[in-house]
Amino acid sequence: MTTNGARPGTLAQEPAPTPLALLLLGREADTASERGVDCPGDLPAASDPDLVARARAAKAALGDRVFILGHHYQRDEVIEFADVTGDSFKLARDAANKPEAEYIVFCGVHFMAESADILTSAAQQVILPDLAAGCSMADMATAEQVAECWDVLTDAGIADTVVPVAYMNSSADIKAFTGRHGGTICTSSNAQRALEWAFEQGTKVLFLPDQHLGRNTAVRDLGLSPDDCVVYNPHKPGGGLTPEQLRAAKMILWRGHCSVHGRFSLDSVNEVRERVPGVTVLVHPECKHEVVEAADLVGSTEYIIRALDAAEPGSKWAIGTELNLVRRLAKAHPDKEIVFLDRTVCFCSTMNRIDLPHLVWTLESLVEGRVPNVITVDPETEKHAKAALDQMLALP
Ligand code: 13P
């Protein structure tokens, strides 16, 4: 058997992608979305024994002209070369605080590079080492779908009372929509404050695109009932909701989710409690509500890192977030028992697109005077997206 299930010597029939499926990575191009696009580069082989030396030499040759950002979910081989690491929001801010760097190499995914472009000066170029590093969650809300949703809310007579709150994990178009309608961006660390602010501005919230972060924050942190939440399905007429349901709801949750965190289940929690007696279960709020309810602690990537830093030696932890980060945390804390929450959930495949060959190709291209894979947000989108990002920065 080949790994894709085809008989040896036959070519597997590739399924036709649905409109919202990830494109087969590296095979097709759709630069207008978060989906995979071609990598034009002549990449060094992953087996090249000189990759580390080549990355070091290129980085040294570029000096202060380049600033490398590494998201917490990146591979070790990439994190080794990051000037700073962090969650998506911290990294965008770090980029903005480095105006002397001509090139910001963003080792993360597409929406993060867009946010960095919005928050950095026009003189700086933001580079994504592999353009196929998109985010399936961000892809679940397109500008057209969200405009259609707003029409549905208008027809139901409630658009005036709805404040949009968009998770950082969304495209620049969705951030711009949010800015145009007086809303705010949030991250997993400030979602509670963002929702509290939004409910001071209006009586309902449209939360995009992660239904789980929206529901978890509304129910756990704001004390709303799960019945106050409805899920808007962009693939159904009217979102699959009646005008009465929309009028009765406080939280209108977009039907999107993270394909990594969404795979942790109640069984994962029950199984780890049996496997590791006395374990503390700590999960990211992108997990399903039942997982979050069954966990001991819930928090953003930065919260998880801080919790493990502060944990007692000998304590036992099961962590429900991306595997690269959990493995690194387990290595960094040999005095604590840190396990991954589920036996089958794996890496974020698009985060993992950025590897050492892509980083070397990017840095060597810059040394040779070519600037590859620049991520640029058009000025009109940038203006409105920045308004929503600035609103987040101004949250109390
Ligand atoms: P943060 O970067 O805000 O922790 O979000 C988690 C995530 O899924 C990033 O893609």
Ligand code: SF4
């Ligand atoms: Fe997107 Fe989830 Fe991957 Fe983050 S971990 S980039 S939200 S798919």
